[in-house]
Each structure stands twice: as C-alpha cells, then as structure tokens.
Amino acid sequence: MHGLVFVTWEKYLAERFGTSLLADYRQRIGESASDAPLASRVYEDERLLAGVAVASRLTRADVDTLLLEYGRYFILNGLTSRLCMYLLNQVHGGRDLLLMMSQAHEQMSQASEGIRPPLFGYGETTGDPTGMYLYYDSPRKLCSLLHGAIEGAGIRYGERVLVSEQTCMKRGDAVCTFAIRFVHPSTPLVSSPHPGAPTTARMSQGPMPSQPAPEQEGRWEAQHWLADQVYAVLPEAGGLTLSEVQEMLRARFPDAVEAARPFLVLEALNHLHHAGWVVTSANEPGDALGNRRYWRAQRVGS
Numbered sequence: 001m002h003g004l005v006f007v008t009w010e011k012y013l014a015e016r017f018g019t020s021l022l023a024d025y026r027q028r029i030g031e032s033a034s035d036a037p038l039a040s041r042v043y044e045d046e047r048l049l050a051g052v053a054v055a056s057r058l059t060r061a062d063v064d065t066l067l068l069e070y071g072r073y074f075i076l077n078g079l080t081s082r083l084c085m086y087l088l089n090q091v092h093g094g095r096d097l098l099l100m101m102s103q104a105h106e107q108m109s110q111a112s113e114g115i116r117p118p119l120f121g122y123g124e125t126t127g128d129p130t131g132m133y134l135y136y137d138s139p140r141k142l143c144s145l146l147h148g149a150i151e152g153a154g155i156r157y158g159e160r161v162l163v164s165e166q167t168c169m170k171r172g173d174a175v176c177t178f179a180i181r182f183v184h185p186s187t188p189l190v191s192s193p194h195p196g197a198p199t200t201a202r203m204s205q206g207p208m209p210s211q212p213a214p215e216q217e218g219r220w221e222a223q224h225w226l227a228d229q230v231y232a233v234l235p236e237a238g239g240l241t242l243s244e245v246q247e248m249l250r251a252r253f254p255d256a257v258e259a260a261r262p263f264l265v266l267e268a269l270n271h272l273h274h275a276g277w278v279v280t281s282a283n284e285p286g287d288a289l290g291n292r293r294y295w296r297a298q299r300v301g302s
C-alpha cells in the first residue's frame with residue numbers, strides 16, 4: 001500500500017493519542033527512525049494491518065473505531081491536502097469528490113507498482129439529488145476507513161453527511177453498500193437518507209472551511225500552471241531527473257526562471273505523482289532524490 005497511508009496513519013496516532021504513544025507503537029512494531037515510512041514509497045499491506053492491531057491494543061480502542069477516525073483524518077490532514085491538492089482542488093463538494101475517486105484511485109495505481117486501488121461503484125437514489133449509494137469492493141475490507149473518508153469528504157467542503165452502511169463484506173455480503181447524503185448545513189434535515197436506511201445512521205458536521213483567500217487561489221493557479229508545464233516536458237518512458245526537468249523548463253521559459261526553482265518543480269512533480277499522472281523511480285534500489293527519475297504514467301481510459 002502507498003506510503004502516504006502509512007505516514008498519515010502515524011501522524012494520526014501522534015495527533016490523536018500523543019507522541020509518547022507513537023514512540024511506544026513504533027517500538028512494538030520494531031520500527032526504527034531509519035525505516036520510518038516515507039510518502040514516496042510503497043509498503044506491504046500487512047504492515048498497516050498489523051500496525052492497526054497493535055494500536056488497538058495500546059489505545060484500547062477497537063480496530064473499526066481507529067480506522068473510521070483515521071479515514072476521516074486521512075481526507076482532512078495537511079499532508080494529504082498538500083500532496084493530493086491536484087485532485088482535491090478539482091471539486092467543490094463531498095459528493096463530487098466521491099464520484100471522482102474511483103477513476104482517481106485507478107489512475108494512482110498506474111503511477112506506483114504495488115497499489116491495488118479500491119473498486120467503487122455508484123448508484124443514484126430516486127427523487128433525492130443529494131443522495132447516492134457507494135458500492136465498495138476491496139480484498140482489504142477497509143470499509144470502516146471508507147466510512148471515515150466519506151465523512152471527511154463532507155467535512156472538508158463544509159457539508160453535513162448522513163451515512164449508513166447497508167451491506168458489508170465483513171458480514172458475508174458480496175460488497176459493502178453505503179447510503180450517503182451530503183447536505184449544506186443551512187438545509188433542514190427532514191428525513192432519513194434513503195428509505196430503509198437504519199435510524200442509527202451517523203451524522204457528522206465539521207467546521208465550515210473558510211473560502212480560500214484570493215492570494216491562496218492565485219498560488220494554486222501558479223502551481224497548476226507549473227504542474228502542467230512539468231507534465232508537458234516529461235517523456236513517456238526512461239524518465240528525467242529533477243535537474244533535467246529544471247533545465248528543460250528554463251530552456252522553454254527563459255523569462256520564468258523563478259518558476260523552475262528546485263523546490264517548486266519538486267512540489268509540482270509530487271502533485272502529479274499523487275494524482276497518478278507521473279511515475280517515479282523512488283522504489284528502485286539505490287534511489288535518492290538526486291538520481292530519482294520521473295516519467296508520464298499511462299492514462300486510465302485513454
């Protein structure tokens with residue numbers, strides 16, 4: 001599984017339970033400072049599943065509660081927000097984010113070997129444009145994490161979310177089915193999300209996120225422009241190093257030398273990688289930032 005999941009999982013443990021719990025956790029799973037997870041790498045699924053079991057023993061919280069909280073955290077924390085900016089800034093609501101994530105996860109699997117994205121299917125509800133069904137199929141059966149991520153998607157865009165899991169792989173069903181309704185906080189909630197939805201449906205409401213400041217929007221536009229230019233100079237195979245990408249940008253845009261600064265180009269490459277559009281050699285033996293190569297991932301659906 002992708003390193004971003006491992007890094008944010010440990011960040012969640014530290015922020016939720018404290019850094020001494022994280023130190024204890026790392027000791028129990030035999031993780032030293034030198035093999036702490038990196039967002040640029042891919043790790044075995046078992047490492048996460050074993051880690052969740054250890055965290056459950058240490059915190060006395062059950063596994064599903066931890067995964068649900070972590071799923072919410074995954075969508076809202078600063079690192080995902082930064083690295084997955086390219087995806088998250090394309091939409092303005094939880095429903096649209098969910099609808100985008102099936103293809104987006106599949107695209108991510110083109111960018112790193114060892115990624116096995118969850119399969120999502122979508123269903124409409126009759127007579128309620130705010131409602132939807134999400135069908136989830138994954139050998140990992142991380143439906144609690146998914147539940148939290150759905151709540152996080154609503155919170156991220158300042159919406160209230162009603163969500164209930166109606167069928168579950170862990171109870172022997174073929175897939176997990178979630179009935180979901182995203183509502184603007186000013187809309188009164190008059191009925192259950194869908195006919196037959198359990199009355200125990202969880203409702204979460206997060207803080208209203210503030211509108212992005214104009215300078216933030218301007219910054220995002222500049223980052224988007226640079227990411228597009230970086231993508232344009234990358235080859236289909238073989239790859240270029242960071243400094244080679246810089247050289248090509250400088251040659252193409254002699255008047256925009258500032259834009260080709262290493263930090264900015266690296267950030268653009270990271271955004272493209274986390275959207276699944278760029279492959280890196282980060283998991284190859286002997287990889288280091290100086291010799292890491294980048295090339296275009298195959299586009300899903302093209």
Ligand code: HEM
Pocket residue numbers: 001002003004005075080083084087088097098101105108114115116117118138139140141142145146149150153274275
């Ligand atoms: C509401 C939106 C999202 C939902 C519901 C969601 C859901 C999930 C779930 C349930 C998994 C666990 C994998 C499995 O079940 O097999 C997962 C994995 C993952 N998600 Fe998302 N996700 C969302 C948004 C994002 C975003 C914005 C990113 C940013 C790039 C992202 C990146 C990933 C990555 C890298 C993995 C690991 C895949 C692997 O290594 O196999 N997700 N996601």
